[in-house]
Amino acid sequence: MPQEPQSLRHFGRSPKGIEPSPRTHLFLRPRELSRQDSSSILRWDLDGGDVNHSLYWTVPSEFDQILPDADRADHALCAALLYAMSCKKHVHCEGVLSPSLLEGLEELQSVWAKWCPQKYSRIQISAERYSDVEKRTGAAGTLVAFSGGVDSLFSTFRHRTGEAGFGTKSIEAALMVHGMDIPLQDQGTFAAALERSRKQLEKTGISLIPVATNARLVPQLWEDAFGLILGSCLLMFQKRYQYAMNGSEEAYDQLCIPWGATPITTPLVSTSSMRSIEDGGGFNRTEKVGWLGNHCREALFHVRVCWAGKQLYKNCGKCEKCIRTMLNFWVNDLPCDQTFDGDLSVAIVRDVRVSLVQLAFLRELEAAATHKKGRRDPIFRALRSAVRKNSFRMRWEALREKISPSNSVLLKTAVRAVPKFRESFR
Ligand SMILES: [Zn+2]
DSSP: OOOOOGGGTTTTSOTTOOOOOTTTEEEEEEOOOEEETTEEEEEEEEEETTEEEEEEEEEEGGGGGGSOOTTBOHHHHHHHHHHHHHTTOEEEEEEEEOHHHHHHHHHHHHHHHHHOTTTOOOOOEEEEEEOOOOOOTTOOOEEEEOOSSHHHHHHHHHHHTTTTGGGOOOEEEEEEEETSSSOTTOHHHHHHHHHHHHHHHTTTTOEEEEEEEOGGGSOSOHHHHHHHHHHHHHHTTTTTOSEEEEEOSSOGGGOOSSOSSOTTTGGGSOOSSOEEEEEOTTSOHHHHHHHHHHHOHHHHHTOOOOSSSSSTTSBOSSSHHHHHHHHHHHHTTOOOTTTBSSOOOHHHHHTOOOOHHHHHHHHHHHHHHHHHSOTTOHHHHHHHHHHHHHHHHHHHHHHHHHHHHHHHHHHHHHHHHHHHHHHTTO
């Protein structure tokens, strides 16, 4: 029996030596691996705080051989970590945890506690046992998180064509998760989106693995937690693949912090069996679309980016993300009609309303279009107008936020002063 590492001897107890208890801890409890139709289901109960959820991860049965043991807690812990940090409860897993994952999660906790000190506090994590996953013989290759969007498509094809230099990974499989952008009850939409992804990958030899999870039920802010939930799904395959890859949303010069998946946080969701990589930060979205247009145009035309339309397996052509991606196509002289419902028009570009983060994407487009398109181009003018209007709106909103509280204090002081003022004239 190998000796337990010195650094793990304090686990199983909180630093003050208190045994895990419902008052101070959340509990993750494994259930039997079950099978239904042609799927295998891993279940973990999350008990404590304001929640009592039965979480599940459903995988096609053909992957049974590479699934973790039912009591392997790595993925369950990732799904619940930010929730525990938000309600300041330690976590005790009634199963096995990888010490190598805990090492990364210690640092990940520090990141979130520093980014959002009002929201997240560092907690203690403990388990019944600690051991890393034993790799299967011949395990290698990379599993890429695949939504069919620009970022995952770019990472998949860039590595497949060997264009990532010494960093090139062998992409063997793509993981598509149901329960993230597409709601679990919407099975028809997920099936259609999966089909769309199959078409993108059909000549690559890369297998597509669908996973469904209800981990989004855990009450935590989605913008913060989605990277950990995606990481939890990837970790279920750590016996088989050496790397887990996530396509970066922002380029290194546009990083949005705090955010659920960044080059800072993603690598921390790694184990000794599977290293997580945030890929593609050296390229912005316009550059990615240009590269895809040159290297795999057919797959690009099946890209799926929409999250606000009525049918999420296709692109509505009206929401901010669709319009932004249509502009990426326009800058690169690529036609939009095969990919989006509706055309790019002056009116939809001029009137697009964006958040602060999305404004950075519009500015990136404006800069690219300044070089690639003439300033007289009507879409360019509409884009410039949209950047100005949204910048002005944000400055105004920020100013209003600053003014309102002081106005309110002034008003309250004046109201309190009125009786004393009257009194002084009596
Ligand atoms: Zn849309």
